Amino acid sequence: MSKRLLEVKGLTKAFGGVVAVSEVDFHLNQGEIVAVIGPNGAGKTTLFNMITGVLPPTSGQVFFDGKELTGKQPYQIAEAGITRTFQNLQVFENMSVIENVMTGVHCRLKTGFLQAGLRLMGVKKEEQQAFDIAMSCLEKVGIADLAFEPAEVLPYGNQRLLEIARASASSPQLILLDEPMAGLNPQESRQLVDIIKKKREEGMSFLFVEHDMETVMGISDRIVVIDYGKKIAEGTPAEIYENEKVIAAYLGTEDEEEAI
Amino acid sequence: MNHSRVNDLYNRHYGGLFLFIVVLAIVPFFVNSFFLSVLILVGLYAIVTTGLTMLMGYAGQISLGHAAFYGVGAYASAVMTGTHGMPGIVGVLVGVILSIVIAVLIGIPTLKLKENYLALATLGFGIIIFTFFKELKEITGGLNGFFGIPSFSLFGFSFDTDLKFYFLIWVLLIIGILFSKNVIDSRVGRALRSIHGSDIAANSIGVNIQQYKLKVFVLSAVYASVAGSLYAHYVTFINPNLFTAMESINFLIMVVIGGSANIWGGMIGAIVYVLLNELLKDIVPVFFPNVGGEFQIVFFGVLLVAILIYMPQGLAPTLGKLWGRLVGRKSKKQAVTGPPNADATVGGSK
Ligand SMILES: Nc1ncnc2c1ncn2[C@@H]1O[C@H](COP(=O)(O)OP(=O)(O)OP(=O)(O)O)[C@@H](O)[C@H]1O
Numbered sequence: 001m002s003k004r005l006l007e008v009k010g011l012t013k014a015f016g017g018v019v020a021v022s023e024v025d026f027h028l029n030q031g032e033i034v035a036v037i038g039p040n041g042a043g044k045t046t047l048f049n050m051i052t053g054v055l056p057p058t059s060g061q062v063f064f065d066g067k068e069l070t071g072k073q074p075y076q077i078a079e080a081g082i083t084r085t086f087q088n089l090q091v092f093e094n095m096s097v098i099e100n101v102m103t104g105v106h107c108r109l110k111t112g113f114l115q116a117g118l119r120l121m122g123v124k125k126e127e128q129q130a131f132d133i134a135m136s137c138l139e140k141v142g143i144a145d146l147a148f149e150p151a152e153v154l155p156y157g158n159q160r161l162l163e164i165a166r167a168s169a170s171s172p173q174l175i176l177l178d179e180p181m182a183g184l185n186p187q188e189s190r191q192l193v194d195i196i197k198k199k200r201e202e203g204m205s206f207l208f209v210e211h212d213m214e215t216v217m218g219i220s221d222r223i224v225v226i227d228y229g230k231k232i233a234e235g236t237p238a239e240i241y242e243n244e245k246v247i248a249a250y251l252g253t254e255d256e257e258e259a260i
Numbered sequence: 261m262n263h264s265r266v267n268d269l270y271n272r273h274y275g276g277l278f279l280f281i282v283v284l285a286i287v288p289f290f291v292n293s294f295f296l297s298v299l300i301l302v303g304l305y306a307i308v309t310t311g312l313t314m315l316m317g318y319a320g321q322i323s324l325g326h327a328a329f330y331g332v333g334a335y336a337s338a339v340m341t342g343t344h345g346m347p348g349i350v351g352v353l354v355g356v357i358l359s360i361v362i363a364v365l366i367g368i369p370t371l372k373l374k375e376n377y378l379a380l381a382t383l384g385f386g387i388i389i390f391t392f393f394k395e396l397k398e399i400t401g402g403l404n405g406f407f408g409i410p411s412f413s414l415f416g417f418s419f420d421t422d423l424k425f426y427f428l429i430w431v432l433l434i435i436g437i438l439f440s441k442n443v444i445d446s447r448v449g450r451a452l453r454s455i456h457g458s459d460i461a462a463n464s465i466g467v468n469i470q471q472y473k474l475k476v477f478v479l480s481a482v483y484a485s486v487a488g489s490l491y492a493h494y495v496t497f498i499n500p501n502l503f504t505a506m507e508s509i510n511f512l513i514m515v516v517i518g519g520s521a522n523i524w525g526g527m528i529g530a531i532v533y534v535l536l537n538e539l540l541k542d543i544v545p546v547f548f549p550n551v552g553g554e555f556q557i558v559f560f561g562v563l564l565v566a567i568l569i570y571m572p573q574g575l576a577p578t579l580g581k582l583w584g585r586l587v588g589r590k591s592k593k594q595a596v597t598g599p600p601n602a603d604a605t606v607g608g609s610k
């Protein structure tokens with residue numbers, strides 16, 4: 001249970017003069033659900049972007065499953081077993097729902113240009129395999145009936161579920177969710193909480209950013225609090241609930257801002 | 261498990277294709293020699309635009325330099341067969357190898373760029389290659405052109421009449437389209453489309469986007485090169501002005517006309533473009549006796565803009581729907597579950 005899956009050491013990102021993330025350390029054990037919280041602009045998305053290789057860190061390191069991932073490309077990090085969803089949705093609007101999720105199976109399959117172009121043996125089998133995996137992922141998030149719809153026509157909440165299905169299609173060990181509840185109605189949020197809990201029972205771990213405190217307190221094993229790029233607290237929901245620095249940070253700023 | 265449904269995913273019924281092939285086989289016997297030569301030109305262009313449709317339509321990478329690969333193929337074949345007396349297939353292969361090498365060298369730095377810059381970079385690359393064609397006079401004949409390219413022959417069979425050449429080109433085109441279709445309906449095709457959909461998401465779920473962009477760029481260059489080789493054999497005389505940036509833009513126009521969301525789009529675009537072009541050549545002088553080729557440029561420029569605004573998916577989907585109605589196959593994927601209200605609420609958390 002307590003194998004260290006993800007370890008972040010001194011992670012720092014400076015955009016010119018702005019230090020968006022500064023010397024952040026934390027870890028996540030296998031099977032854990034860890035929340036990263038903080039006011040808008042605190043650096044949460046930037047932290048996720050560094051862990052998933054979207055942005056190279058200015059300094060610091062990321063270890064996953066005993067291997068260093070710092071400086072690796074996003075696709076290599078996905079291959080290593082970390083996938084993610086996005087705060088501002090990044091659904092493939094030019095594909096059907098099922099194709100979105102089948103693309104998520106990409107790194108578990110092998111078909112290349114020549115094999116595909118000549119439709120050599122094995123291609124059909126892989127298509128079936130990708131389809132079956134994708135279907136079961138869609139079933140788990142409850143939108144299998146929409147499989148053949150173009151992804152762009154899905155309502156917002158379903159697009160969020162689609163991103164989660166896509167991120168879980170390669171059976172990663174860890175999924176990073178950036179504000180998964182944003183824009184969902186209470187019923188959809190509860191549904192999503194159930195999905196996350198169920199996936200955790202299957203052995204998946206989650207690191208997620210969320211502003212909805214009820215959800216955060218409800219499902220997190222531990223919480224990491226970031227303010228102005230620095231980690232200001234870490235602990236169980238009960239500990240964080242009473243932490244004075246956290247309360248101060250949250251009463252201080254309440255603006256809304258947007259980033260990736 | 262879901263056997264029937266995985267087959268629903270892509271339209272892989274070949275009834276329509278069979279019909280099309282029958283028509284293709286009959287048509288040349290009922291048209292005059294001028295129209296046959298037009299059809300050959302359509303086939304050659306369509307080979308180029310099929311490759312480009314994969315690159316631009318599916319992977320979303322704009323190239324304004326493919327006339328250069330068309331030219332590389334043409335000059336490779338001209339030099340190998342004309343100057344060195346080698347068999348036609350050697351010229352084709354040399355063209356393909358050269359194009360692959362050039363595409364890799366050009367692709368590695370440029371495919372990192374965002375769309376607009378990529379378009380500019382490939383445009384610049386096309387101009388450089390054009391300059392090589394022009395200045396390497398010893399090999400290419402420079403602006404005077406390269407004369408006397410022999411007709412194409414394969415295993416002792418010479419494609420020395422327009423009719424034979426027509427079949428060569430269209431068989432090759434169908435093979436090219438089927439290959440592309442197979443690529444698109446697979447893991448590789450989804451990877452390419454995912455780059456177009458969201459390169460950051462594609463990368464984050466395990467698609468090596470640089471590698472896929474490079475490979476599809478190379479593949480499209482190969483299509484262009486092969487078409488260029490055969491074009492040289494067909495016209496027997498080439499000069500650098502056949503491979504200018506304008507020609508690259510014409511290829512782009514064909515791809516846009518045909519549409520990006522269908523592998524047949526490239527061919528449809530080539531047909532429409534060439535036919536319109538021939539029509540204009542006949543009609544324009546009747547009304548405007550004093551204008552020349554400029555009119556065509558203006559016309560296709562306006563058409564390009566109009567299609568981008570009113571029919572961003574091009575003609576192929578519309579024709580596809582018509583075809584579906586014709587054969588009575590209902591187009592699925594019509595149902596709309598809800599309004600695409602995503603942008604109304606994006607982010608704005610809490
Ligand atoms: N690419 C960038 N270039 C320059 N500054 C950036 C960039 N990305 C983020 N920032 C800045 O870094 C800081 C942290 O942004 P980030 O998006 O990580 O915050 P966040 O905690 O995710 O906020 P939110 O809750 O609004 O999503 C902000 O001040 C933001 O303006």
Ligand SMILES: [Mg+2]
Nearest residue numbers: 044045087259
């Ligand atoms: Mg954020």
